[in-house]
Structure formats: structure tokens, C-alpha cells
Amino acid sequence: MSEQHKKDCVDLNISSTLDEVGSTMSDPTTTPGNGAGNVIAHVPVTLAQRTINTTLSANIHFDDPVLEIKDVKKRVKIIQSSLMLNPVAEGESPFGPNGGGHLFVRGFVRKNFQYASPTYRASDNCVTSEMRSHTVDLPFEFSTFIPEDEFLTPPQRPVLNSRSEYEFFRSQKLGKGFPEKDRFLSSDLSQFHQTSTQYYNQLPYCELISSSISEWDEATDRKPLHGEAPFEEGYFHDMVEKMFLSFTVKVLQNQQIVLDVANNGNGNGD
Known part of the structure; x- marks a missing residue:
């Protein structure tokens, strides 16, 4: 491709004077209530x-x-x-x-x-x-x-964010040294349960x-x-x-x- 052809491809005849063109009013798109x-x-x-x-x-x-x-x-x-x-x-x-x-x-x-x-x-x-x-x-x-x-x-x-813990009841045997009918009544220490809420404020x-x-x-x-x-x-x-x-x-x-x-x-x- 010749140098002259490259020049013709990008050469624009640009005037320093701007022409005034017409325009019409257009209705905008609005959100319905x-x-x-x-x-x-x-x-x-x-x-x-x-x-x-x-x-x-x-x-x-x-x-x-x-x-x-x-x-x-x-x-x-x-x-x-x-x-x-x-x-x-x-x-x-x-x-x-x-x-x-x-x-x-x-x-x-x-x-x-x-x-x-x-x-x-x-x-x-x-x-x-x-x-x-x-x-x-x-x-x-x-x-x-x-x-x-x-x-x-x-x-x-x-x-404020909120955070709450909850537990479940558990009945366990007491083991040696306690009567067989007696039970250990409490929550389960091997489990952890929680619910939390976060608010992303402005x-x-x-x-x-x-x-x-x-x-x-x-x-x-x-x-x-x-x-x-x-x-x-x-x-x-x-x-x-x-x-x-x-x-x-x-x-x-x-x-x-x-x-x-x-x-x-x-x-x-x-």
C-alpha cells in the first residue's frame, strides 16, 4: 500500500466553520408511578x-x-x-x-x-x-x-447489628460413682449455634x-x-x-x- 493511499484513507476535509443543524423535542422515558x-x-x-x-x-x-x-x-x-x-x-x-x-x-x-x-x-x-x-x-x-x-x-x-446464641438440651450419663438412674442435664458443650443480622447503613x-x-x-x-x-x-x-x-x-x-x-x-x- 502506497504512502499516498494511506494518507487518502485518513485525510479529512475539516472546516473551521461549524454548520448549524436542526433538532426536535423528544419525549423522555419516565418511570410510571x-x-x-x-x-x-x-x-x-x-x-x-x-x-x-x-x-x-x-x-x-x-x-x-x-x-x-x-x-x-x-x-x-x-x-x-x-x-x-x-x-x-x-x-x-x-x-x-x-x-x-x-x-x-x-x-x-x-x-x-x-x-x-x-x-x-x-x-x-x-x-x-x-x-x-x-x-x-x-x-x-x-x-x-x-x-x-x-x-x-x-x-x-x-x-445496630444483632447476634444471638441458642443451645439444645442434652441428657447424659454421669458415669462411675453415680447412681444409674441419675443423669447430667445441661446443654451440649460440643456444639455452638448462633444467628446474626448485619445492617449495611448509608x-x-x-x-x-x-x-x-x-x-x-x-x-x-x-x-x-x-x-x-x-x-x-x-x-x-x-x-x-x-x-x-x-x-x-x-x-x-x-x-x-x-x-x-x-x-x-x-x-x-x-
């Missing part, structure tokens, strides 16, 4: 939305000398979030009074420092520097309590909505530049940072809800 016009859906529901405030403090070290910080880019990263709810026993309603729950959150604040680092010619009266970057993760971990009356939707509390989870960071950075080992550099110029390797962190999270849980499809999902029929 039961006799009352309802369907049961398994969907995420919002349990709560919380704005959380916390503070952080950290000592940050730069391998290269820092003449001046030019910019700092920040990003909040949540790596673990869990809502601890009081469980219920088997047979109890998981949507009953819950007494509130503790939300545990763990994560990092990613900070990228863009800074000027003095070069070997920085001792001249004209300071020369190079742009560099330094990225650190500042960890945080805390818990916050959500009162029962502040849940937007009642959480489905976990149901775990609440979080989504990050927004975050806000206020910070204060201060060098702790700043030294003046040597030579004929201007007296106010200096460099440092270590700084202390204090940060006020505020972010909003949405707490969700997959639950089974009833939708009124006869009234476009409006359960009250309005």
Missing part, C-alpha cells in the same frame, strides 16, 4: 449545611533565601469527613430523635508561595533576584456538633461549598543583605504563619424518598 402516582427514589438528601471557622498556626521553612514574597495561592483540601450519629437497635425507627451528631473533618490547606530569591550579585547596590516557588500542605483536624433541631432533613441513623458524606482564608505571615530570622545593598533589603528562611480558615460544607446522605410523579414531584399536590 404506583396506583397513588408515587415512585420511590434512592437519592442524596441534604442533612445540613454548616459554615465552620477554625484557626491554624505553622512554622514554614524555605530552603532558598527569600527576599520578598510576591504571591500566595491557597486551596482547601478535605480528605476525610464523617458524621457520627447515635445508632438505634433493631426494630426502632432510624429517623426518630437523634440527639444531634458530631461532624469530624480532616484536611489540608495547600499553599503555594511565589517569591524572589536573591542571587550572588544581591550584595550590589542593585539587588538581583530570581523567581522561585515553594508549596506546603498545612494540616487541620477538628470536630463540630450539629444540634438535632438544626438538621435540614432528619438523618437516617445506623441500625454513610453520610460532605461536599465543599466555599472557603475563605485570612492569614498573617511574618519572618522570624530576617537578616540584611551584605555588601553595598540598600540597608532595608534582607532575606529570611523561616516564617511563622497564623491563619483564620472559614469554609462551608454540605452534609448529605443517600436515602429512599417518595416522589409524587402525578404532581411533578410535589408531594402536597400544589
Whole structure:
């Protein structure tokens, strides 16, 4: 097969202009309701939305000398979030009074420092520097309590697993030294019988909505530049940072809800 033929097989005449084509409305396929016009859906529901405030403090070290910080880019990263709810026993309603729950959150604040680092010619009266970057993760971990009356939707509390043992009666001979008519009456120690039930509960989870960071950075080992550099110029390797962190999270849980499809999902029929 020639090279020209290979080229013709894949060569497409592609225009940079897109033609507008027509389209028509198509009816979607919907789930029919039961006799009352309802369907049961398994969907995420919002349990709560919380704005959380916390503070952080950290000592940050730069391998290269820092003449001046030019910019700092920040990003909040949540790596673990869990809502601890009081469980219920088997047979109890998981949507009953819950007494509130503790939300545990763990994560990092990613900070990228863009800074000027003095070069070997920085001792001249004209300071020369190079742009560099330094990225650190500042960890945080805390818990916050959500009162029962502040849940937007009642959480489905976990149901406890159950485990029960049962035994069978057994009559045995006592052996030598006992009257023949006497018997040992008890359960059989050579057997073990048990019934158990496990519940696979829906775990609440979080989504990050927004975050806000206020910070204060201060060098702790700043030294003046040597030579004929201007007296106010200096460099440092270590700084202390204090940060006020505020972010909003949405707490969700997959639950089974009833939708009124006869009234476009409006359960009250309005």
C-alpha cells in the first residue's frame, strides 16, 4: 500500500466553520408511578449545611533565601469527613430523635508561595533576584456538633447489628460413682449455634461549598543583605504563619424518598 493511499484513507476535509443543524423535542422515558402516582427514589438528601471557622498556626521553612514574597495561592483540601450519629437497635425507627451528631473533618490547606530569591550579585547596590516557588500542605483536624433541631432533613441513623446464641438440651450419663438412674442435664458443650443480622447503613458524606482564608505571615530570622545593598533589603528562611480558615460544607446522605410523579414531584399536590 502506497504512502499516498494511506494518507487518502485518513485525510479529512475539516472546516473551521461549524454548520448549524436542526433538532426536535423528544419525549423522555419516565418511570410510571404506583396506583397513588408515587415512585420511590434512592437519592442524596441534604442533612445540613454548616459554615465552620477554625484557626491554624505553622512554622514554614524555605530552603532558598527569600527576599520578598510576591504571591500566595491557597486551596482547601478535605480528605476525610464523617458524621457520627447515635445508632438505634433493631426494630426502632432510624429517623426518630437523634440527639444531634458530631461532624469530624480532616484536611489540608495547600499553599503555594511565589517569591524572589536573591542571587550572588544581591550584595550590589542593585539587588538581583530570581523567581522561585515553594508549596506546603498545612494540616487541620477538628470536630463540630450539629444540634438535632438544626438538621435540614432528619438523618437516617445506623441500625445496630444483632447476634444471638441458642443451645439444645442434652441428657447424659454421669458415669462411675453415680447412681444409674441419675443423669447430667445441661446443654451440649460440643456444639455452638448462633444467628446474626448485619445492617449495611448509608454513610453520610460532605461536599465543599466555599472557603475563605485570612492569614498573617511574618519572618522570624530576617537578616540584611551584605555588601553595598540598600540597608532595608534582607532575606529570611523561616516564617511563622497564623491563619483564620472559614469554609462551608454540605452534609448529605443517600436515602429512599417518595416522589409524587402525578404532581411533578410535589408531594402536597400544589
